[in-house]
Amino acid sequence: GAVVSQHPSWVICKSGTSVKIECRSLDFQATTMFWYRQFPKQSLMLMATSNEGSKATYEQGVEKDKFLINHASLTLSTLTVTSAHPEDSSFYICSARTGIGNQPQHFGDGTRLSIL
Amino acid sequence: RKEVEQDPGPFNVPEGATVAFNCTYSNSASQSFFWYRQDCRKEPKLLMSVYSSGNEDGRFTAQLNRASQYISLLIRDSKLSDSATYLCVVTLNTGGFKTIFGAGTRLFVKA
Numbered sequence: 001g002a003v004v005s006q007h008p009s010w011v012i013c014k015s016g017t018s019v020k021i022e023c024r025s026l027d028f029q030a031t032t033m034f035w036y037r038q039f040p041k042q043s044l045m046l047m048a049t050s051n052e053g054s055k056a057t058y059e060q061g062v063e064k065d066k067f068l069i070n071h072a073s074l075t076l077s078t079l080t081v082t083s084a085h086p087e088d089s090s091f092y093i094c095s096a097r098t099g100i101g102n103q104p105q106h107f108g109d110g111t112r113l114s115i116l
Numbered sequence: 117r118k119e120v121e122q123d124p125g126p127f128n129v130p131e132g133a134t135v136a137f138n139c140t141y142s143n144s145a146s147q148s149f150f151w152y153r154q155d156c157r158k159e160p161k162l163l164m165s166v167y168s169s170g171n172e173d174g175r176f177t178a179q180l181n182r183a184s185q186y187i188s189l190l191i192r193d194s195k196l197s198d199s200a201t202y203l204c205v206v207t208l209n210t211g212g213f214k215t216i217f218g219a220g221t222r223l224f225v226k227a
Contacts, residue, residue, distance in 0.1 A: 002162075006159075034215075043217060043218075043219045043220060044160070044203075044217050091157070093159050093160075100213070101207060101209060101212070101213020101214075101215075102147045102148035102207045102209070102213060103148070104148075104150050104162050104165065104205075105162075105205075105215060106162065107159040107160050107161065108159060109158075109159055110158065110159045112157075
C-alpha cells in the first residue's frame with residue numbers, strides 16, 4: 001500500500017521551457033502533498049506543502065510564480081517549473097501523506113530535470 | 117542547533133557487521149519518528165516507524181528515547197544491499213504538523 005507515482009522520471013529540455021511534473025497517490029487519498037528538490041550529495045529541501053483544494057504553502061526563498069503547484073484532487077498534485085533555466089536542473093521529488101500530520105510521507109520516484 | 121541531527125558519515129563496514137545509527141532531535145513536542153533509506157539518485161523510502169517500546173523488522177531494530185530525545189537504528193548482519201543513506205525523520209506539531217528530515221548518514225557495506 002501507500003504507492004506514489006511521479007511522472008515523468010526524466011526531462012531534458014531547452015532553457016525557457018515550462019515543465020510539468022505530476023504526482024499521484026495510487027492507493028490512498030493524499031490530504032497533503034509535498035514537493036522537494038535535491039541537489040547531488042545534498043539533503044532534501046522542502047519547496048512547498050499543498051493541501052487538496054487550497055493554495056500551496058511555499059518555503060522561504062521558493063518563488064511561487066516560478067514553481068506553480070496545483071493540488072486539485074486527493075490523488076493528484078502537479079508542479080510546473082515555469083520558464084526553466086539551467087539552474088533549475090535538479091532532482092524533484094513529491095511525497096504524499098494521508099490522514100493526520102504525524103503519519104509518514106510516501107515518496108514518488110522523483111523527476112530528474114535537466115535544462116540545457 | 118539543528119532540529120534533527122544525525123551521525124556524520126560515511127560509515128564503512130564489512131558484510132556481516134552490526135552498525136548503529138544515532139539521531140537526536142531538539143524539539144520536545146516531536147510526535148512521531150521514522151527511519152527512511154535513500155539509495156543514490158533515488159527517492160527516500162520508509163524503512164520503519166520508531167516507537168518508545170522499540171520495534172524490530174528482521175535485521176533492523178529502531179529505538180526511541182523520549183527523555184533523551186534520541187533515536188537509533190541498528191542493522192545486524194549487514195548486507196551489500198544495505199548500502200544507502202539513512203535519514204532520521206521527525207514530525208512535530210507546533211500549531212500545524214511539520215516534518216523534519218535529518219541530513220542523513222551514508223553507509224557503505226563492503227564485501
